[in-house]
Structure formats: C-alpha cells, structure tokens
Amino acid sequence: MRLAQHSSHQVNYSKSLNFIFNNKRYKGYEGDTLASALLANDALLFTRSFKYGRKRGLIAAGVEEPNALVSLEIGGRYTPNLKATEITLYDGLSAVSASNPNAFDMRAFIKPLHRFMPAGFYYKTFIKQKVWAKVEDSIRAFSGFSKAPTEEDVDVYDHIFHHAEVVVIGGGAAGISAALEVLNNSQKERVILVDERSQLGGELFNEFSSDEAAMKWHKDSINRLLSFANESSERFTLLTQSTAYAWHDQNFIEVLETITTAESLTSSEPEKARKIVHRIRAKEVILATGAHERPMLFQANDLTNIMLSQSVRRYLHEYGVISGKKVVIYGNNDSIYSTARDLYVNDIECIVVDVRSSEGPIEIGAELKHSGVKVLQGYSIVKALGSHRIKGVEIKQTKLQDNGWHVFGDTQTLSCDLLATSGGFNPVVHLDCHNGAKTYFDEVSQSFLPQQERDNREVCGAVAGAGAWQDAIIDAKNKAQFTLNALGVVSKLKQEILSENYSNYFNISQFFTPKEIMNMPKVFLDLQNDVTTLDVALSIREGYRSIEHIKRYTAMGFGTDQGKTGNINGIAVAAELLKTPLSALGTTTFRPAYTGVDFGAMAGREIGDFFDPQRYTTIHDSHVASGAEFEVVGQWHRPWYYPKTGENMHQAVHRECLAARTSLGMMDASTLGKIDVQGSDAREFLSRVYTNAWMKLAPGSCRYGLMCNEKGMIIDDGVSACINDNHFIMTTTTGGAASVYSALEMWLQTEWSDLDVHLNSITDQYSTVAVVGPNARKLMKLLCQDVDFERKNFKFMQWRQGMVCGVDARIMRISFSGELAYEINVEANYGRYIWDQVAIAGEKWNITPYGTESMHVLRAEKGYIIVGQDTDGSMTPMDVNMSWILAKDKPYSYVGRRSFSISALRTEDRLQLVGLLTKDSSTVIPEGAHVIDNKAKSIGYVTSSYFSPILDRSIAMAQIQGGLAKIDETVLVKIVQKKQGLKEIPCEISSSVFYDIEGEKVDGND
C-alpha cells in the first residue's frame, strides 16, 4: 500500500507507469523498483522456495534480496534470475517469477515429507543410489530459478575502460564525503564514484531521514559533487545504477552499469547499450560499501511479509510504500527504535520487541513511550504464525544462563501483518576480500570487519563499522587524507576526531540464538536454498568442522544472493554449536561476482564477427567466385573443396585429386607460416632448432625440417629455403605459425643472445600459388621465361628467382603431394593476379583448383604427416618412423636431442605411426576410431583416414602401440554406428606410404 501523503526524492508521483507481473497488470511510478511497485499493489508473493516449495516474498529492498527472483521480458530481451529489487520500473515492463508462487507445486504437496529432506538429501537419495540420471530432469524443473534463454540476445552491451587516481566505491554518506575530500584537496587527480543505487545517499534517507542536519549535508554535498562532474568529466566521473562486482589484482575494478529505461528498450537507435561494463584501473581505492542488515532467527521466519527493518524503512521513505497496517519490530539493537518512530509518525501501529533487557536508546525510547508505542524488552520471537502471510508472532522471555541464551516462561502472542527484524549489520567486505583481504570479528559491532591496513586502499563508513552518519563522513575525510597522502598530493595529514561510540552506535547485543529456537524446525538461514539451523546442526553431527565444508554440505550461501543476508547468521549458528568463537571460525570465501552479471555484458561487442579475427588470403575473392566451400584453420578461411554444380564433397575431392595426379592442379598455399631468418648465424640457428643438418645447404636450395621441443616431441615441420648464407625463409604449418615464431624468439632472446639472428614474420607479406601435377613444368615454362625449368637444372628441393607473368617471384620446387610441383611466391598484393594467370594458362591441361581436403588426401597417399593431426605433442621423430631426419654429428646438441636417449622414449610399446588398410577396400574408417587387439583392448587410434581416388581404395594412418614392428599384422578397428551399433573393421597394418613408394612421380613425365 502506498502512503497518501508522501513526498519522495526517489519517486515521481506525477508520472505513472504500467507494467505486467505474472500476467497481471499493475501501475507504478517513475523511480519505483519492480519490488516497490508490487509491494504498493499488495502483491507480496514472489516465488516458491528451492527445495520445499514454500511461498516467499520480499525481505529486502536492495541487492541482498534472496527471494524475489524474476525473469524480465521475453524473446531476445529475456533476462533470467534478476532480483525485483534491482529492476528499475519502466513503462511496459513485463516480468515473471522465477518459480511461479501460484502454480500447483509438487514440493508443497509432499509437505509431510519435508522433515525427511535434510541437507544432503538429493545426494544421499539419488546419486549414491545411482538413479540421478533418471530423475535429474524432473528435479531440476523445481529448482526455483528462471529457465535459460532460448533466443539470441538482441541487446547491445558495451565495455568502457577507465584510468583513475582514486575510485570510491559506494555513494552513501561515507562515499560522498570521501570523494569530495579528494576532489576538494587535489587539482588534477581523476576520481570515479560508483554506486549501485539510482540516487546517491545510501542509508542516509532511512536511518537519518528525520535528521535535518543530515539532509542538509546531503543536499549541499550532492550539489558540490555535481558541480565537479559538470566542470570536467575527465576529473570526476559519477556512475550510478552501477555495481562494482569484482575487484581484481592491482586495483582493477569491474563495474556493471544498468541502463534500464523504456527508451532503451524501444529506442530507434539500435546501437545504444543496455548495460555497460566499466573496467577501471585505479591507483587508490576507497571502499565505502556500507553494510547489509541481517535478519533475526525464529521458527517459520520465511513467511511472507517478514522483512528486514531497514528495508521496511527504505520502502517507506524512498517509495512511500508499507506492506502492513500492524507491525511488530524485532531486533537486538537500537535501530529498531528508529524504525518504530518512522512508522508511528506515519500513523502505522507498531510494537517493539527487543531481545535486550537493558534500556534502549533514551531519547527515542522516551518519544515512543510518550506516543504510546508498546516496547517489550528481554523478549524473543520464537515463532511466526500464519500459513503463508504472517498473522502474528509468539514471544517468550529471554535470558542468559550459565551455558548460553535461553527462552523461558509463558508464550505470549502478538498479532501483526508485517514483521520487521534487525539482527545487526554485515559490513559489505565482499569486494575487499575478492583480492585477498582478510576479515576479523569485531566484538563491539558484532560483525566481520575488513582488515585495517592494506596498500592502496582505505575503508570508511559502515563497512568499517561506523554507525552514525557524522562518524561516517568524518571517517571518510580522514581516510581520504591518507589516500591523498599516498598519491603524494598532501603531505600534512588533517585528521578529525571520531565519536567514542563509532562502532557501537546501534548498541548491538552479542550474537546469539537461544538453544530452544535453534533446535526448532524451519528456522531458515539461507532462504534461497532452504537451509535451516537443523541442516547446519546435521552437517556438524556428520563431522564437518570448517565453515567452508559446512557451507558446501548444506549449500548455505550458494544462491544467486550469495548469502548476503543469511551467511553470517549461519556461521554464528555453527560457531555456537561447535562452541568455537566466531573469530576463530571465520567466514566463507567471498568471490567475484558480487552480484549477477549478464553474459552479454561480459561479451560486450566482442561477438559475431568481432569474436575472433578472421584471416583471408589475397586470393579469397577468387575462391568465393569459384564456389569454394571453406574451412577455418587457425583464424584462416581456407578453401576446403571446390564443388561443381551437383557435386558433393566426396565427388569434388575425387575429381580434384585425380587432376593433380594425372594432369594439373593448383592450390592457394598462402596461409602457411613464413618466417624470415637473417643474420650471420642464421644457418647455425636453423641447425639448432631443426633435427637435421643445415650447414651445407647451398643458396638456391630448400630442405624439409622437423622441429621438436626440448621434451623431444614434434611441434612443427616445414620447408626452409636458403636465399644466401645469411638469409633463410622458413615455412611453418598454418596453425603453428604464431607459436613457432614465439618459441624461436624465446630461444634467441633467452638462451642464444650471442647468435646474430633476426626473425620476422612474413606470412602476410607473400602469396603462394602451388602448381601441382605431371604437367606443371610445361605450365611454368609458359608463365616464366627467365628461369631454366629443365629437370636436371632445376631439381626437386631447389628454388629460383624469376619473373612470373611480369611479377618478381621466388619459385620453389617442393611438393606436399609427391607430384611434380612448383610453389610461386609473390608479394601478397599480386597473389590474385598470379592465381588468375595460372588458371588461364593452365586451361589446356584442364587445371583444377583444389582445397585442403584434397591436399590431405594427396599427402596421406604419400604418408606425409600433418603435425597436430598425426602427431599430438607426445610423438617423437622415431614414433613417426622419421629417424632418418635426426642428424648424428651436429656439434650443438639441437633442441630435443637429449630427450631422445631417455629410456621412456625408447620403449617398444610406444604409440607409433603406421598405415592401415581395411580388408574391404571401400570401407573408410572414421578418424579417431580405436584400434583393438584380440582381447578387445585399445592399442591405438586412427589419426587420418580417406578414400584414395588414385588407388581406388581407402587408406588410413594410425598410432598403434609398437606398430612399426607389427607391419602386415591384422587388427580390428572398433566403431560405433548410430543405427547398427558396434562394428569391428578388420585391417592390415602397413607402411604409411601408399602411393608411388619409389618416389618417381616427383620429377614429372617430361
């Protein structure tokens, strides 16, 4: 219900808004949250609880709310599991409960069984009994959370990076004061103030709304801050509706700003961001994050309309909303008296129940007495009455006896329709703990406070234990002086005196829950996960002692609220049961994120085309025009195969392979990594990083090299060309280019700084067109007149400089297919031109472009490995039957060599690369299939498998244990087929060279 005569700085009553919640229409006002607007409409029910399906309503007004989870909007704007207290109302808003409180619910139906569902119930009942897989879906349907989105997010999210000298987190009295102190006493230091609410002021408006001095200070301070912001956005940035959700190392702070206005949802500017992640690097951080109130514990403390005392006041002051007519206010500290006063001045009937038997605050106490407000001291609420909504409370007298707190005497009943409770305050230490700070238990404020001293950060206000607003602002000024001093801005520190009851302002009684109450059922600690005091007791009976274990056993604090209201109470209960001081038990670990962060906001604009860079060769457009299908290798888009009309992949590859074997093929090889190696020690360098000899390679020649790491495992291969004694061009695999380049730099810079060698990546600077097939020489003669292509003058593994179609080119006679082949390397911008010229000149031999798939078939026919496909980082050159490439007499022990003599790399049962021929030549084995021995035990797996058009049969390569000694043996390959089930394919182990074993084709036929 909304108060008739209410003026608010928060809500604009002249602008009403329509919205829909759980398919019902409601009205609210500009400035409302979804929670306040629903409360004003007496819509109290929000959800059903996670485990027992109990109906729940709001308990808080801010981010600490555990119950009011809703999903917002539908379709591409659907956002699950938001707290209604965090959603700013806008016209046309539509939201649904995460778990509909009005629908029929199985869990409520099985109510008599709840006492058999303690902590660990699901594990003990289903997982231990191995039936979890069968029941998981139906149990998860009850989880109490929103369904996952099914459509693509249509909203736009941004990332903004900031650097600042000072970041103040929290815009309450302390945060405002700290920011002002820094701004007033510095000239150019950049300051950012971050606050999660839409208006600065924090709890000033609630706890101190009747204090005229506080209100005046607030008004003046805000004006001053705004004038700083208006003067220079560089100097001062104010981020409201912005939650600092993580604080990482080196003062790196992440903030989520929410821009939820009707305009942002219906805006005609589609690029306007809905949420923004601000990433801030700060030199100094001032934490003024305040405190969350914690509830009192009693039976059935989860009934609807049992709320936190300060939250009741926040709804009242900021939104003019109160959800009851007769209120009981229950707690263990002085703030409940202020709540009572705030209610009675608004003509709301209330009763104060104080567990403390000592006097409450004298001034307000007298005021309440004068106004006829009933105050019961030395009483505890033992039970809330009502089925869903609270109807009253049962209270008993409370006292301290030798072994703890007890309730005694007759039960009295008080009727009420709203219960406000306050069990003290939990400083919001979360952010401070994100990057390693510890907390300590402070007996005076009965709370876990952040550790005192840390580099580059100060804490002030309620998070540091302050109670009164005057203390908070003085504390903040003092701390800001330290910050200014750390920045070197002020040298002489100004420090004002804090009041004596700085952390004792609320006079909070010692943390306790009477034994009789702790042993009752349904005393809920964590409302979102339905964790009760009995669950904590059970976990202790089952032997858990660490609070981290108790948390995991009971799931306390695992919800989306991360236990903001419930955890400290749970820890206190555990401490009492374990007879351990709270200070010794400590807290669970606070981890980012402090509140939920949308995946969309994390991704920002780095989605779709911006997710990962795409690389295209300069010939790409021609491939597209030819109708090529592409595959992504690394970030490169490489032609996969070039289907003609009506052809499938198999048919296209068949045609392409035969063309290269019988006449002429062409391929875009530009993506291979190319590294320019120069310097007087270039030759020595190559002989250190490759396994074979390089000292005698003459200019004009090329050589294949295999590269290992120091563990002796193959990491890359490729051909290097000797340009002159001081200059080589190395090629690497397409996928390995970056890592090889980085590894080579590491050797040069960290171990071999004495070598005169310089590296440069030239992958993007050259385009490479490979001309492949028996007619390649004839074609090259047509294209290039100044090079002698005769086979005896331009041999295999040589390169020549020449003009190809008028373009300066390096022509390398190297082959990845076993056929006569030339690779024409030209400056990248000429790539497309050369490609087209080759295609035109090759027409009379029916030149056929082929892609990576045919390249794979052609190389497999020759038994050439692909590093990363036939090897996996655990294969030595010996394992792939390439011992021939290991130089024996190089003076420098090349990289990896020493490892080859380690016994583990010499055992006979290592996986070794061999060929595999299926008995039925038409069967193509799926890659990855396991090879099994006669006992059905896996002895390896298939790494490459194709149908070879030239051989008219299937071929495969496999890593098989001791395979090289098993040539000609028969083995089985086991595969699983979708319909036929398991199938075993008989195969013969063979050499991995299938075609042209003598190597005669490489010279062509002319």
Add this chain to the structure above:
Amino acid sequence: MLLIHCPYCKESRDQSEFSPAGEAFIARPKNPEGISDDEWADYVFYRTNHKGNHWEQWVHANGCRKYFLVERSTISHQILQVAPFGARNSETEL
C-alpha cells in the same frame, strides 16, 4: 588482469598484450649429453612453483616481442620489479 611494465617499451600495458613464459633463470645445460637423465629431466620438467616472490619470464607478445624478467608475488600477484633480459642471471645477482 595485471598491468605490466615493459622495460623495453617503457610503458605499463594491459596483461592482454603479454604472454607468460615460465620461470626465469632456468639455464639450458651447456653439455646436455654429459649429464644424467635425472639432471636433464630437472631442467626440462621440474619447476619450483614457489609461493612468494618469484622471478619469471614474460614476453610482450602483442607489442615489442621482447622477453623480459618479472618479479611477481605469487600470493598477491603484485609485480615488484621488471628487468630486461641479461640484466641479471639469478635471483641474487644485482
């Protein structure tokens, strides 16, 4: 995300520009064939995994491509100092 000062570029840049490259001061044995398998394995595989201040190698991968030395606390991730390669050869050397 760390902010790392490159001693070559003489600028503090975001961690995304850098790559870590393992523990520092692991020298390749001068004569690999002359040492035992255990000694070789120690060089190839074993690292101290030190808790506390730790010297390591980083490379300014998306910058100047230079490798350099970083002393970093493995507890707080605070970077205590950076040095170009060759400025020191062990933890104790100044």
